[in-house]
Amino acid sequence: MADRPDEPNGKPAAGNGDGKPPEEQADINKLLRASSGLPEGKLEAVEPRRAGVVTKVRDPAVALAERARAEFEGYKDPQQTQLWKSIFRVSHDRSDPRNRSLAVLSNVFLHLHPAKINRDAVRYNFTWGMGGITFYLFIVLTFTGVLLMYYYHPVKVQAFKDILYLEHDVPFGKLLRNMHRWAAHLMVITTWLHMFRVVLTGSYKRPREFNWCVGVVLLVLTLLLSFTGYLLPDDQLGFWAVTVGTNMARATPLLGHEGPFGPQLGMTPFNDVRFGLLGGSIVDANALLRSYIWHCIGIPLVASIFMAVHFWRIRKDGGISGPAPVMLDSEMKPLRK
Amino acid sequence: MAMAIPRPRGASRKWVWLIVAVVVVGALALMVQDWHQLWKISSTPDNIPIVAMIPLVVFFTWLGFKQSRANDELIERLEADPQAAKTAHRKTLPWRPGWARELHVWPYLVRIEFMAALIVTIVLFVWSITLNAPLEEPANPNLTMNPSKAPWYFLGLQEMLVYFDPWIAGVVMPSLLIIGLMVFPYVDSNPLGNGYYSWRQRRFATGMFMWGFYMWIILIIIGTFIRGPGWIWFWPGQTWDHNAVVFDRNRDLHEIIAGWGLTKLNVYPWKAIFGGIVVGSFYLVGGLFFHWLMKRAQMSRETFRSWANFKRWATVPGELEMKILQRTSILQYLTFQFFAISILLAFPVKLLLRLLFTIKYVWVTPWFNI
Structure with missing residues (x-):
């Protein structure tokens, strides 16, 4: 019985020790009573209480410690x-x-990834990693761009001062602006190199033709994102770059006031396509605000949608195109009519 | 007697190339008059991306063509041995029976992506710490920047403004470029080379794209390094003279021809009709040129061994090329021709007409000039 501590009557007896059988325990109690010289019944009242306090405090504590130890083992x-x-x-x-x-x-x-891919598809010699890096740069630009937005007012009197403040007073402000600028330039380069790789590997071919078109739109959006950001510091560089850029819109056929057939259709500097882009006939406060909204909200939203489609279709078209096994010239099937 | 050590052929050729490169670079260096000017342009923070882009494009072209060559050799070998073609592993990448064909994305792809992100982040941090984004004076509409340049990736468009009127350079050309890129996969009727590097099987398609891609980059280089104040052509290393004036006698094509005695060409409607004929024949000749080009077989060293060989190359169409052409629908063919002539050919031709012959317009009408 001693080796079965979970026995119901084994536990209370454990108060004075070692789980002896009850009749033996009764004998011990009788002996204790005799030696203490107390009247009958008194001992009964005192002894169990004393045993109870010890039991009540020590036993759960031991058990708790044991449990804590076991739980702690689990946290390892x-x-x-x-x-x-x-x-x-x-x-x-x-x-x-x-x-x-x-x-x-x-x-x-x-x-967005499949669970498994072709073992050769992880070779970065094949993909150059340019598409993924472009996407990563978009994330970097979103992150640094949001931080920059905390310090920037798209208002003519304030914009340039904000840049100075950012460069000279904001902790790490200069680093933030530099990073946004260089990541944007790098993104243009990686987009072009991604396109170059897709051509060299023939990855635009069936069934990926449409995804190539989505990619072309993303390329244009990347350039536009970069271009709209150029004006925001409101310095000479951005001002004249955007002036030169938007002056071309004057010459839009039909829609520009200097374009072929534009004047005949009633185009003036105050109602043509350039006016719509700048919100005015010159690069001024409205142009700054429009540039800001396009740069921070409009184009990123559109680009995100196109990116979602771009990535989704890569999956649906069976992942990246290769490195595929080579096809031989002689295996080219005649065109199905 | 000492044995003559056979030297590999490639090794001696490498030396020749090295010497040629040193001589060329040395000659170019001697032509530079103003190192400070060159340094000032190259080290302008906003020009750093294009300075970085040049070696990147060279490197990735090399990387792509290295893999193309390996694949092309494999294709050639299998083409010569139909029995081997049935059983061979059709990749230049290592393969052993028993190897799993697929890998788990976690961790084999995810770790590469993570490393790439890490490296890009480090590069960006180093770049951002060492180089400051440019900030000029506050915008001032009364003080024109000279030269006032677009961001570097748009310098190609700005350079086009020299050769075409703004409505073509700024609106029509970019639109054609975008649409041309979009139709690219639809006009390429060649099913070969889908998902692997190959030059041999798709020389024409790849070549056409690279023609456009490099043209764009060359325009950017011209816009960045060569165009100075007043958008005047200064060779790299020449001092930018803010007072320089160029006395170009830019004339229209019809004026030159009229000067030869056909005075009627100076007046409407003959002026416009003449220009229309010139542009029309340009499209015709351009079309014939691309038609000829797309049928050409691959050149080899043999092509240049003798005149007869070269003549055969120039007149006898390649077998693969003809097969591809037969697969091409009329719509595909015409679409390709339109974009190829209007962008890939029109642009360099107009550039040369302007820079070498100082011709401004070839087609003058009351409504538009080309």
Whole structure:
């Protein structure tokens, strides 16, 4: 019986020690009573109470400590905690292929990827990583751009001062502006190189023709994003670059007041397409505001939609195009009529 | 007697190339009069991207063509051996039976993406710490910047303004460029080379794109390094003279011809009709040129060995090229021709007419000039 502590009557007896059988315990009590010289019944009243206090305090404490130790052991593996499991649904067990797939499929940021890809598709010699880097730069630009927006007023009297403030007083303001600028330039370069790679690998071919067109739109939007941002510091550089750029719009056929057939259709500097772009006949306060809205809200929104389509279609067209097995000239099938 | 050590052929050629490169660079360096001016242009913060872009484009062209060459050799080998073509692994990348065909994205792709993001971030930090974004004086409509340049990626368009009226350079050309890029996959009727680098199988399509791509970059280089105050042509290394004036006798084509005795060309409607004929024949000749070009077989060293070989190359169409042409629909063919002539050919032709022959317009009408 002593080796079964979970026995119901084993526990209370444990007060004076070692879980002896009840009849033996009664004998001991009798002996104690005799030696103490107290009247009958008194001992009964005192002894159990004393044993009870010790028991009540020590036993749960020991049990609690035991539980805490066991629980603490559990915390040594954070992946087994409720908190962890509520965030990450999948164990990070590398040996289980199912987990590796689920790691991608159950993650909103990674689920644009398939679970598995062609073993050669991870070669960066093939992709140059330019599409992914372009997207990453868009994220960097969004992040730094939002931070810049906290310090910038698209108002003629304030814009240039804001840039000075940003450069000289805001902690890390100069770094922030530099990073936004250079990331934008880099994004133009990576977009072009991405397009170049897609041509060299023939990745625009069936079934990806439409996605190429989406990509061309994204290229144009990238250039426009960069261009609309150029005016925002409201310095000579941006002002004249945008003046030169938008002056071309005067010459739009039909819609510009200096373009072919423009004047015949009633175009003047105050109602033509350039006026619409600038919100005026010269690059001024309205142009600054329009540029700002296009740069921070309009074009990024449109670009995000096109990006979503671009990435989605890459998945739907079976991932990136290669490196595919080569086809031979002699295998070119005659065109189906 | 010492044994003559056979030297690999490539090694000696490398030396020749190196010497040629040194001589060329040395000659160019001697032509530079004003190093300070050159440095000032190249180190302008906003020009750094284009300075960086030139070696990047060269590097990635090399990287692409290296892989094209490997694939082309494989294709050639398999084409010569139909039995091997049935069983061979059709990639130049290593492969062993038993290897898994697919990899898990987690971690094999995700870790590459992570590393790429990390490297780009580091590059951006270093770039941003070492180089400040430009900030000029506050905008002043009364003080014109000279030269007043667009951002570098639009300098191609600004350079076009020299050769065409603004409605063409600023509106029509960019639109054609965008639409031309969009129709590109639809006019390429060649099913080969889908998803792998190859030059041999798609020389014409790749070549046409690269023609446009490099033209765009060359225009940007001209706009960045060559155009100075007043948008005047200063060679790299020449001092930008703010007082320079160029006395170009820019004339229209019909004026030159009229000077030869056909005085009627100076008046309407003959002036306009003459220009129309010139532009029309340009499209005709351009069309014939592209038609000839798209049928050409690959050049080899043999092509230049003898005149007969060259003549054969120039007159006998390539087999693969003819097969591709037969797959091309009439609509595809005409669409391609239109964009190729209007952008790829019109632009360099007008550039040369202007820079070499100082011709301003070839077609003058009361409504528009080209």
